[in-house]
């Protein structure tokens with residue numbers, strides 16, 4: 001049985017993780033929890049990219065042994081993911097023996113096949129981006145790195161090995177054409193297709209002067225280029241090449257979630273490596289947008305880093321998870337500010353969702369002694385809305401469209417608040433109208449439904465909601481609220 005296989009990028013063990021990294025990881029976690037909620041088998045991989053010149057330099061600058069440095073960074077990452085309620089199944093580190101073995105196997109296999117060959121590399125390299133560029137690219141960026149703008153390093157005639165990337169251009173174009181979902185979201189596809197159409201150069205995949213990397217089996221004086229090394233992690237973790245059973249239950253990946261700045265590596269270089277190995281390609285690579293601070297990308301090199309811990313001094317981690325996916329579509333760029341987080345908290349969480357819980361709990365307490373009604377029928381208009389939400393959100397989530405899914409869920413919450421205003425349960429109670437049963441049973445149903453369907457997004461908050469509701473039903477299902485059930489209620493969910 002094939003499991004759903006979801007990955008984040010491997011974060012570079014060079015500096016503190018910030019909200020940009022947390023964004024990709026939260027998204028992958030929400031996806032995993034979503035599928036699990038419906039009983040689907042899922043495997044969620046994250047981890048750390050621990051090789052390369054830049055990491056070596058950072059460790060040395062800090063006066064640390066490099067292995068110690070990456071160990072510390074990996075521990076910090078795990079701590080952060082725990083803090084953010086991330087439920088990964090595997091955390092891979094590229095310095096692990098299992099990964100070294102797979103990378104060396106891949107290299108040897110491609111060398112045998114003739115897709116890796118010996119040559120001489122000469123040209124520009126950016127240590128900060130760990131990326132090779134052409135003279136033309138550097139010239140048009142004023143002599144600096146075309147991506148980060150930093151000074152470029154010239155590599156002088158290094159004896160190297162190359163991957164025959166140029167050979168796979170036509171096959172890549174054909175794959176994009178037949179699998180339009182592979183390049184997601186769709187607006188990022190054109191740039192990739194153009195790049196491949198213009199023709200690909202072979203890629204230098206070894207470094208002569210960099211010692212902190214995986215040594216070449218054929219020539220241990222060289223190490224493997226850090227990107228070639230890192231991309232292979234997705235198949236290492238799936239058990240390639242030796243654990244065939246595990247591998248066939250996971251590969252191909254269903255979705256690689258990546259930031260748009262590394263879309264090229266995942267949609268051009270990575271599939272070409274897989275083609276060379278004769279392996280199936282991932283079904284989807286989703287390149288998400290950037291959070292910006294005053295319209296500048298959040299990043300260490302730009303000096304405007306925000307850590308999730310800073311945001312969570314004021315709010316629980318679930319609020320940040322929610323904000324990430326509710327505030328802007330996953331493929332777009334958006335401005336991050338504490339003011340926006342506060343606004344979202346007040347409007348969506350405290351006012352809409354928190355208020356619904358509070359008023360319904362209060363009424364159940366007053367009218368039925370903190371129980372759901374002993375009798376009654378569900379009001380079909382609201383139950384229909386729940387059904388619609390269930391069907392549409394699952395479709396949105398399969399398209400990695402968190403934004404539309406949450407928008408849909410909030411329409412239901414707003415609808416339920418309006419339903420209270422329109423049906424006026426306090427009048428029905430006063431007039432001893434038996435419709436009160438129907439109205440309150442239906443409202444209780446919305447609480448159960450909402451607590452379940454939000455649990456992938458805000459697992460901690462949902463736990464609290466289940467506490468208020470006296471336990472959970474297991475998955476979101478319309479018209480499932482039991483009658484005459486104790487609803488203990490509890491403290492305000494989102495205090496202002």
Ligand SMILES: [Zn+2]
Nearest residue numbers: 126129145148
């Ligand atoms: Zn750069």
